[in-house]
Amino acid sequence: MAAGGRQQKGANDGFREAVAQWRLNLRTEVKKSSSLPSAMFDACDPMLETRLAESAEAMLACLQEPDDHLRDPGDSAEKRLEHVSPAELRQLPTQVAAIAVVPLDLRTGLLAEYLGILTDTACVANGPAQHGAVQLLQRDFGLDRGADIAGLAELLTQQVQDSLAHCADASEATAEQLTVACQRLAAALALHPPFEPPAESTP
Amino acid sequence: MNGPTREELQTHAVSMFVHDLVVVALNRLLHPPDSRFVNDALHDAVRALRHAAGVGVELPLQLQFSDDRIHYEGQPLDGPSLQARSLLRCCAEREIAAISFAADLGVDELNRCFDLLLLSHNRDALSRDQRDVVLRAFGIRNVRILLRSAADPSDRRTGVDDTRRALHQYQDLAECLQQNHVLAHRDMELAVTATADVVERTVNQFEEPSLLLSLATQDDVDRFTVGHSVRVALLALQVARALGANREQLVHVGAAALMHDIGKSKVPQEVLFKQGRLSAEEWHWMAQHPRLGAQLLLEQHQTVDPHAIGAAFCHHMGPTGLGYPQPVLPIVPSGISRLVRVCDVFEALTSVRPYKRALTPVEAYAVMFRNQQDFDPAWLGRFVRTLGLFPTGTxxxxxxxxxxxxxxxxxxxxxxxxxxxxxxxxxxxxxxxxxxxxxxxxxxxxxxxxxxxxxxxxxxxxxxxxxxxxxxxxxxxxxxxxxxxxxxxxxxxxxx
Structure with missing residues (x-):
């Protein structure tokens, strides 16, 4: 870049000259690749070309330079460690022994949980997930889409209450919450477009 | 305890480099080759290579590839091999015996090398008669690829002992989950049946999953939360087996636990792997992953069972349904969801994350008992009694x-x-x-x-x-x- 004669100048001059040349080239490139006609640059805003070049330069610099967190992992690599006291460790066997051994069933509460999730998805989701949930509510819980939203809501409330009745922890579910949610679900069900089963493929 | 020896430091540095190579391969499964995630992983790998040189590892660094493991100086690197099934398969297809990485290896050059290693249309590019030409054409000067000799069958899977069987099974579980995350990320249908099949094979082959679990402790590749989910599945299977669950129930438990975090495939990776504290918006994204996971599974219509849907939706809920997400109807988590929650928290506490160090199991129990109200005490107690305060392998x-x-x-x-x-x-x-x-x-x-x-x-x-x-x-x-x-x-x- 810097010719031999130019080395007589200050140590950084060659570098500055190269940067200036590079900026000029960049401006030319920006102008060439812009959809604006050349005249527009000067006509609209004399600084437009410069600002575009600076933006492009800044973007190129970002691409060249890795992010700070990548550059020096040492500084940010200090990781959190949860503190546990010796007293807490000492108590552990006692705490474990204090828990009674009771028979456990993996399927406990499965139906109520399933119904709750289908309800949530039918009310909150959209697209294929909502479609799938509605379809499964119809298939697995016999909830046919009815014309009467109120009647459907009542039916749903009853089913949910029946399911939750088997769970000891379900007392927090108030009747009002249930009713509101079931009304939303009934509306989602009633408004949902009829399910079209996929056509059987023939061999 | 004494500090690590020079040899241990070197082995660790090589292991970290291989880990980063595996992460590059996994990111290339999910993202375009010029994406930021691939670029970050490539930078990490190049930095790890230089770090290895800095601690005295001789360059070029040569790694050997067998069908199921990556080796350094003849020693298998089990940890980074656990999630390397795709990379290993690509190397095996190309008959690659070893790859050497020289000191001047750059990011772009390494990325082009992965083009040759991973892309299916480049499968034959490294054949013996054109390998050198292709490497030159790709501008690859700092990577040397050695092909297997027809007379040297030592790289093939020979003799399957228990440890090797466990390694293969773990790789199968990890790969299956990786594929599901990629499919979910691309809005494609999940491989639900294949997932159940691989869990069933695990249940059939391993009466006692402790061998798999001990492998799991070496899996430190943190991508797509695959290692975490595999470990949660193995823990849940161990507890369910101790309860006397039958084979069908075990498959339900294993598949549900394996897929419990599938919703994270919809969470941006910048949020998922952020080291610092999450902003409100980022936290909102994270808190949606249980609901997103259940919705993803529900989109599969007939093929997903309620156990998996429940575990995906409820694994951040306490026994009374407190936690997140907040459903429109109160939901009380099922037995499987309560078990998956206990396994999920225990695994999270005992593993390294970008933002935290790992607790020992006994410390993790102390933290869990400190927050005992977050768990069903019966399932927590059963979990501790099954694994012990000092789990096997500690x-x-x-x-x-x-x-x-x-x-x-x-x-x-x-x-x-x-x-x-x-x-x-x-x-x-x-x-x-x-x-x-x-x-x-x-x-x-x-x-x-x-x-x-x-x-x-x-x-x-x-x-x-x-x-x-x-x-x-x-x-x-x-x-x-x-x-x-x-x-x-x-x-x-x-x-x-």
Whole structure:
């Protein structure tokens, strides 16, 4: 870049000259690749070309330079460690022994949980997930889409209450919450477009 | 404990480089080759190579590739190989025996190298007659690829022992989950049936999943939360098996636990792997992953069972349904969801994350009991009793100074059986000394006690446990603990 004669100048001059040349080239490139006609640059805003070049330069610099967190992992690599006291460790066997051994069933509460999730998805989701949930509510819980939203809501409330009745922890579910949610679900069900089963493929 | 030796530092540095190569391969599965995620992983790999050189690893660094493992200087690198199935398969398809990486390797060059290694249309590019031409054409000067010799069958899978079988099974689980995350990310149908199949094979082949779990502790590739989910599945399977679950139930439990975090495939990776505190918006994204996971599974219509949907939706809910997400109807988590929650939290506490270090299992239990209201106590208790306070495979230090590894559990969760590795101060065990000890059972006038636990980067002291009130003990535990308590009382005490 810097010719031999130019080395007589200050140590950084060659570098500055190269940067200036590079900026000029960049401006030319920006102008060439812009959809604006050349005249527009000067006509609209004399600084437009410069600002575009600076933006492009800044973007190129970002691409060249890795992010700070990548550059020096040492500084940010200090990781959190949860503190546990010796007293807490000492108590552990006692705490474990204090828990009674009771028979456990993996399927406990499965139906109520399933119904709750289908309800949530039918009310909150959209697209294929909502479609799938509605379809499964119809298939697995016999909830046919009815014309009467109120009647459907009542039916749903009853089913949910029946399911939750088997769970000891379900007392927090108030009747009002249930009713509101079931009304939303009934509306989602009633408004949902009829399910079209996929056509059987023939061999 | 003494600091790591130079050789250990070098092996660790090589392992980290291989880990980063695997992460590049996994990111290339999910993202375009010029994406930021691939670029970050490439930078990490190049940096790791330079770090390896800095600690004295000789460059070019040569890695050998067999069908199921990556090796360095003939030693298998099991940890990074656990999630490397795709990379290993691509190398095997190309008959690659070894790859050498030179000091001047750059990011772009490494990325082009992965083009050759991973892209299916480049499968034959590295054939013997055109390899050198292709490497030159791709501008690859700092990577050298050696092909397998037809006369050297040593790289092939020969002889399948238990450890190798476990490795293959773990790789199958990890790969299956990786594929599901990629499919979910691309809004494609999940491989639900294949997932159930791979879990069923695990259930059929491993009556005792401790071998798989011990492999799991070496899996430190943190991408798509695959390692985490595989470990959660193995933990859940172990507890379910201890409960006497039948084969069908085990498959349900395993598949549900394996897929519980599938919703994270919809969370931006910048959020998922962020090291610092999450902003409100980022937290909103994270908190949606259970609901997104359930929705993803529901989109599969007929093929997903309610267990998996429940575990995906409810694994951040406490026993009364508190937690997140907040459903439109109150939901009380099922038995499987409660079990998956316990396994999920235990695994998260005991593993390294970008923002935190790993706790030892006994510390993790202490944290869980500190927040006991977040768990169903019955499932928490069952979990601890099944795994023990010192799970099988835990490295322990006894109060006499000897060190060993937990080999098996007893009726008392704090008193496992330990296989001794060496005596105090690293001395060899005296001739005739038994190789294993039952903690709490008198031996040579002493009652051995676990005084410390260590992981690969931490060691903690374990204090003497509080004596237990006999009336709170369960019948089985009471019997086991009282017998050792009596033995302890009868044992002579060392003079102060």
């Amino acid at each position: 490295r322990v230090r006894l109060d006499c100074g000897s060190e060993g590894v937990v080999m098996a559990q007893t009726d008392c969760p704090e008193r496992p059986e330990v296989r001794l590795l060496h005596g105090p101060d690293g001395a060899d065990l005296p001739a005739g000394h038994p190789e294993s000890l039952a903690i709490g059972v008198p031996f040579e006038g002493r009652v051995p006690r676990i005084a410390g636990v260590s992981t690969h980067d931490r060691a903690i002291d374990v204090p003497e446990f509080d004596p237990q009130e006999p009336e709170v003990l369960t019948q089985t535990a009471q019997h086991a603990c009282l017998s050792t308590q009596l033995a302890r009382d009868a044992a002579p005490r060392p003079a102060k």
